Each structure stands twice: as C-alpha cells, then as structure tokens.
Amino acid sequence: MLTDADEIQAVFAGSALWLDCRSLVQPIHGLIQVAWYRDHELLYYQYLVSDHLVSYPPNTTAGLMFHARASCLQPGHVTLWPVAPGEGGVYSCQVLMSHDVQRRKTISIFVCELSCFLRFSDVLTLTTETQATFTST
Numbered sequence: 001m002l003t004d005a006d007e008i009q010a011v012f013a014g015s016a017l018w019l020d021c022r023s024l025v026q027p028i029h030g031l032i033q034v035a036w037y038r039d040h041e042l043l044y045y046q047y048l049v050s051d052h053l054v055s056y057p058p059n060t061t062a063g064l065m066f067h068a069r070a071s072c073l074q075p076g077h078v079t080l081w082p083v084a085p086g087e088g089g090v091y092s093c094q095v096l097m098s099h100d101v102q103r104r105k106t107i108s109i110f111v112c113e114l115s116c117f118l119r120f121s122d123v124l125t126l127t128t129e130t131q132a133t134f135t136s137t
Contacts, residue, residue, distance in 0.1 A: 007107045091106070
C-alpha cells in the first residue's frame with residue numbers, strides 16, 4: 001500500500017491506535033465537524049455542541065464496528081482499541097470549519113501481527129550476534 005500520506009504509523013494488532021488531527025481544529029470556536037474515514041469509507045463524526053464533544057458513527061457496519069471500540073476526549077482525536085490485523089489502511093480526517101474552510105490529513109496505518117514482531121526480533125538477534133562475532137575476533 002503506497003500512498004501520499006501526511007503521516008505513517010505502525011501499530012501492533014491488539015494495541016491502541018491513536019488518530020490525531022487536533023492541529024486542524026483550531027480555532028476551536030470555528031469547528032463545525034470532523035469526519036473520519038478509512039480507505040475513503042466514512043467511519044465516524046465529531047461535533048461540538050454547546051462546548052461538548054458529540055461523536056457518533058454513520059449507520060453502516062464499518063461505522064458501528066468502529067464506534068464500539070472508539071473513544072474520543074477531544075475534537076480531532078480518536079483512539080481505537082484494540083486494533084485488528086485487517087484494520088490497516090489510509091485513515092483520514094476531514095475538518096469543516098466556519099466560513100467553509102476545509103482541512104484534511106491522511107495517516108497510513110500498518111498493522112503488524114505477532115509474526116511480524118517475531119521476524120523483527122529474529123533479525124535484531126541475528127544482527128546483535130553478528131556484531132558480537134565481529135567485535136570478538
């Protein structure tokens with residue numbers, strides 16, 4: 001998966017995924033809506049209503065599945081836990097501010113399973129052993 005993304009993240013399956021677009025929602029008094037997408041499919045909305053954050057999913061299977069594991073404490077920030085192996089992709093937030101100002105950020109997410117971690121640790125071990133061999137000779 002190659003894409004022009006503003007940010008790239010790798011996370012382990014089963015861990016938390018933090019999606020952060022808080023820098024785009026300033027000034028906060030001008031915020032109208034934040035919409036979250038994965039691979040161009042709408043997953044989640046965020047609004048400020050009387051200075052209270054309201055978050056809800058669209059009426060789709062993907063949106064409802066995302067909502068069941070999502071938490072939001074601030075506009076422009078979503079935590080998804082636990083992230084599943086098939087949930088990598090291109091996530092984006094689209095921010096609508098007052099005066100029709102729109103901002104967008106894309107984040108490429110790579111979800112690494114345990115086997116990926118084990119392969120990485122084998123390479124790390126092999127590299128450490130090779131360095132030890134070179135230094136001892």
